[in-house]
Amino acid sequence: xxxxxxTPLTNLQQxxxxxxxxxxxxEDLINIKELIGRYFAQRLTKLADDAWDTNxxxxxxxxxxxxxxxx
Numbered sequence: 001x002x003x004x005x006x007t008p009l010t011n012l013q014q015x016x017x018x019x020x021x022x023x024x025x026x027e028d029l030i031n032i033k034e035l036i037g038r039y040f041a042q043r044l045t046k047l048a049d050d051a052w053d054t055n056x057x058x059x060x061x062x063x064x065x066x067x068x069x070x071x
């Protein structure tokens with residue numbers, strides 16, 4: 001049985017594998033995870049802000065969307 005991957009790694013996975021090939025401290029690992037998390041949180045916030053502006057939502061409409069049990 002072949003142990004080759006059936007799907008290629010993404011560019012992000014390849015970059016992270018190169019980064020993690022080096023031994024780093026636990027503190028650095030925690031900092032890197034937090035940095036990646038902040039990056040994606042900021043990106044998501046930007047997308048949400050853009051959607052808000054594009055759709056002209058009010059605060060009440062946003063609260064309705066966030067509290068919709070079907071979401």
